[in-house]
Amino acid sequence: MATVSDAPKASFRLSMLIYDTRYRSITIQIVVLMLFMAGAAWLVDNTVRNLAALGKDFSFAFLWNRAGYDINQMLVEYSNDSTHGRAMFIGLLNTLLVAFMSCVAATVLGVIIGVLRLSPNWIIGRLTTVYVEMFRNIPILLWILVAYAIFTEVLPAPNAFRGDNPTASMILFDSVALTNRYTAIPDPLFYRSLGNIDVGLFLISLDLLAIIAVITGSVLVNRKLLAHATAVQNATGVRPVTWWKSILILIVPLVVLLVALGFHAERPVLRGFNFTGGLDVSNSLMALWLGLTLYTAAFIAEIVRAGISAVSHGQTEAAFALGLRPNRTMSLVILPQALRVIVPPLISQYLNITKNSSLAIAVGYMDLRGTLGGITLNQTGRELEAVLLMMLIYLAISLLISAAMNVYNNSVKLKER
Amino acid sequence: MKNTVFLGTLAAAGLAAGLVSAATLDDVKARGELNCGVNTGLVGFAAPDANGNWSGFDVAICKAVAAAVLGDASKVKYVPTTGQTRFTALASGEVDILSRNTTWTFSRDADLKFTFIGVNYYDGQGFMVNKALGVSSAKELDGATVCIQTGTTTELNLADFFKTNNMTYTPVTIETNAEGEQQFLAGACDAYTTDASGLAATRAAFANPDDYVILPEIVSKEPLGPLVRHGDDQWADITRWAMNALIAAEEYGVTSANIEELSKGTENPEINRLLGSGEDNLGAMIGLEKDWAKKAIIGAGGNYGEIFAATIGESTPIGLARGLNAQWTQGGLLYSPPFR
Numbered sequence: 001m002a003t004v005s006d007a008p009k010a011s012f013r014l015s016m017l018i019y020d021t022r023y024r025s026i027t028i029q030i031v032v033l034m035l036f037m038a039g040a041a042w043l044v045d046n047t048v049r050n051l052a053a054l055g056k057d058f059s060f061a062f063l064w065n066r067a068g069y070d071i072n073q074m075l076v077e078y079s080n081d082s083t084h085g086r087a088m089f090i091g092l093l094n095t096l097l098v099a100f101m102s103c104v105a106a107t108v109l110g111v112i113i114g115v116l117r118l119s120p121n122w123i124i125g126r127l128t129t130v131y132v133e134m135f136r137n138i139p140i141l142l143w144i145l146v147a148y149a150i151f152t153e154v155l156p157a158p159n160a161f162r163g164d165n166p167t168a169s170m171i172l173f174d175s176v177a178l179t180n181r182y183t184a185i186p187d188p189l190f191y192r193s194l195g196n197i198d199v200g201l202f203l204i205s206l207d208l209l210a211i212i213a214v215i216t217g218s219v220l221v222n223r224k225l226l227a228h229a230t231a232v233q234n235a236t237g238v239r240p241v242t243w244w245k246s247i248l249i250l251i252v253p254l255v256v257l258l259v260a261l262g263f264h265a266e267r268p269v270l271r272g273f274n275f276t277g278g279l280d281v282s283n284s285l286m287a288l289w290l291g292l293t294l295y296t297a298a299f300i301a302e303i304v305r306a307g308i309s310a311v312s313h314g315q316t317e318a319a320f321a322l323g324l325r326p327n328r329t330m331s332l333v334i335l336p337q338a339l340r341v342i343v344p345p346l347i348s349q350y351l352n353i354t355k356n357s358s359l360a361i362a363v364g365y366m367d368l369r370g371t372l373g374g375i376t377l378n379q380t381g382r383e384l385e386a387v388l389l390m391m392l393i394y395l396a397i398s399l400l401i402s403a404a405m406n407v408y409n410n411s412v413k414l415k416e417r
Numbered sequence: 418m419k420n421t422v423f424l425g426t427l428a429a430a431g432l433a434a435g436l437v438s439a440a441t442l443d444d445v446k447a448r449g450e451l452n453c454g455v456n457t458g459l460v461g462f463a464a465p466d467a468n469g470n471w472s473g474f475d476v477a478i479c480k481a482v483a484a485a486v487l488g489d490a491s492k493v494k495y496v497p498t499t500g501q502t503r504f505t506a507l508a509s510g511e512v513d514i515l516s517r518n519t520t521w522t523f524s525r526d527a528d529l530k531f532t533f534i535g536v537n538y539y540d541g542q543g544f545m546v547n548k549a550l551g552v553s554s555a556k557e558l559d560g561a562t563v564c565i566q567t568g569t570t571t572e573l574n575l576a577d578f579f580k581t582n583n584m585t586y587t588p589v590t591i592e593t594n595a596e597g598e599q600q601f602l603a604g605a606c607d608a609y610t611t612d613a614s615g616l617a618a619t620r621a622a623f624a625n626p627d628d629y630v631i632l633p634e635i636v637s638k639e640p641l642g643p644l645v646r647h648g649d650d651q652w653a654d655i656t657r658w659a660m661n662a663l664i665a666a667e668e669y670g671v672t673s674a675n676i677e678e679l680s681k682g683t684e685n686p687e688i689n690r691l692l693g694s695g696e697d698n699l700g701a702m703i704g705l706e707k708d709w710a711k712k713a714i715i716g717a718g719g720n721y722g723e724i725f726a727a728t729i730g731e732s733t734p735i736g737l738a739r740g741l742n743a744q745w746t747q748g749g750l751l752y753s754p755p756f757r
């Protein structure tokens with residue numbers, strides 16, 4: 001007799017939350033979550049109570065108060081009458097400037113060093129190894145300080161350029177002065193400037209916009225020309241000569257525009273205590289840029305080397321067998337495949353550069369940490385607000401960089417079907 | 418640096434639960450040690466010697482308070498603070514008293530929630546330049562590069578001074594006095610600005626002090642004094658009167674040489690009250706022993722005048738004149754309320 005009956009239904013008991021494997025993991029997760037939330041709540045509660053006990057409120061109103069202090073490097077308009085919020089914005093721009101400059105320079109330098117490290121040439125290989133080991137094994141703060149100390153102690157003071165027999169002289173046809181405070185370079189100016197447009201937070205130079213537009217247009221036209229050349233080559237097997245056309249397309253419109261705007265460069269001249277008339281690139285920026293670049297380039301070099309090593313040697317041999325020269329093998333065969341391995345860790349390096357730029361305080365470069373987290377924090381006494389705001393801003397910058405790099409990563413990664 | 422501020426903030430925000438409620442006096446007694454916030458190193462005011470022993474004009478206040486409260490001037494833990502970290506250190510309870518040439522201002526008193534217990538040095542902001550520049554007045558500094566310590570009132574005064582006189586300048590922000598010295602000596606800035614007393618102390622430490630000149634303009638009022646946290650009036654009283662005891666001692670002629678003799682009793686009832694040799698027990702009113710002020714004066718190394726002469730006075734390399742910091746009877750501003 002075949003009677004199929006249901007298995008006896010076990011009634012649910014509380015102990016099953018621990019002893020029954022079906023529920024155990026969920027139980028543990030819920031307990032951990034509750035502990036975590038309790039911990040967070042304790043921290044917040046403690047903060048609120050202590051702020052109350054100290055008689056302090058939690059407010060960001062200070063951002064709209066007059067700052068009262070000056071900043072030595074600003075990309076957009078700022079004076080001591082501006083608000084603390086504006087000072088924070090100046091600091092943010094300075095952070096972004098040095099981070100961007102360092103990312104670009106570190107990538108270029110890192111790729112070169114990384115490729116050279118694989119060189120069969122014994123001396124080049126060893127030299128680059130020394131570079132990598134030296135720079136990545138010494139704290140970045142020291143590199144920044146060393147660069148700053150060199151700038152400060154070795155270069156002459158502006159005073160040395162004075163008089164009939166100056167002990168220091170300007171370089172590059174008397175247009176650039178290297179001093180122990182800044183590098184004075186010629187300031188690009190326009191006789192017939194198009195003016196500026198106000199976008200609320202800052203002014204944008206129409207001249208700059210026009211130049212960017214012309215360059216973009218030239219590049220697009222040039223790309224079309226090259227595409228056409230490739231099409232002709234594919235059809236006929238003969239590539240038309242394009243180099244002089246490319247040069248014409250890229251250069252002539254820009255030159256015409258600059259002439260039309262009345263472009264000229266104003267040289268820095270020593271007047272009073274300092275050079276005036278030119279643009280001053282402060283040594284703190286240069287030192288920070290150099291430190292960040294040299295240090296991070298060592299890491300990027302290792303990433304690049306690892307990426308290249310990850311491409312099977314058979315690819316190189318196949319490329320050689322096809323008759324490609326070593327240079328073209330590297331640029332056409334190896335690097336594109338290596339990028340897949342290189343880009344993800346490269347993102348972390350860019351994030352590191354951005355965060356390490358907060359070491360700017362060591363050389364008095366007024367970045368976000370120097371304005372919002374430094375002077376503003378001190379003058380207003382709003383530690384909690386300033387530090388929280390600073391953390392939020394760094395988080396936002398980092399997430400933005402991550403997002404942008406992930407988009408790029410998706411475009412170079414292996415397309416699997 | 419970043420960590421210090423951050424940790425300090427966390428500590429201020431999150432962990433100070435017990436500190437604000439309990440009385441600082443009890444904490445210090447229980448600990449057997451006074452935590453005193455001082456400068457990271459300013460010769461004459463607060464600087465450690467080769468053996469790590471701190472001495473100086475600001476350090477004397479720490480010693481006086483420690484001697485009054487604990488009976489031993491050596492029971493002080495000196496916490497070096499920069500212009501940036503000092504307020505966080507005090508607010509978070511890391512130090513019990515901050516004695517670090519700090520300017521008494523309205524907003525620090527009211528908004529930062531600190532209590533200034535008095536003024537131990539009346540100062541003003543000045544400028545120091547290299548003699549070779551040929552500058553004789555601060556009003557000739559148009560276009561100059563100026564080194565300045567960040568997180569100080571001097572930062573704001575500097576902006577105001579140049580604005581009032583329609584001049585421009587480039588600030589070079591530095592973190593500590595030592596860094597400022599280095600930048601200034603390397604010629605990375607034309608002028609170095611801070612409180613005139615600080616300039617004198619800094620110049621005294623130079624290899625060739627005579628090559629540098631402190632300009633005559635004093636561009637601000639900088640009443641420097643020790644400070645404690647809001648909310649513990651007993652502790653504020655103790656520290657305030659420990660400092661007043663030093664000032665009063667000079668006024669009444671109590672010195673480290675004659676204090677033992679005077680404390681046996683004198684004809685002057687004010688001295689008797691101060692040194693605890695009379696009937697009145699002032700110490701009990703602030704929770705200390707009867708001879709607390711005597712201990713404070715001995716612990717600090719003498720009365721205000723003696724401390725001044727030994728640390729920053731005209732016979733020291735710093736060579737500061739008493740000026741505003743003379744007793745009110747001598748035409749200065751020092752004036753201790755009566756011990757009664």
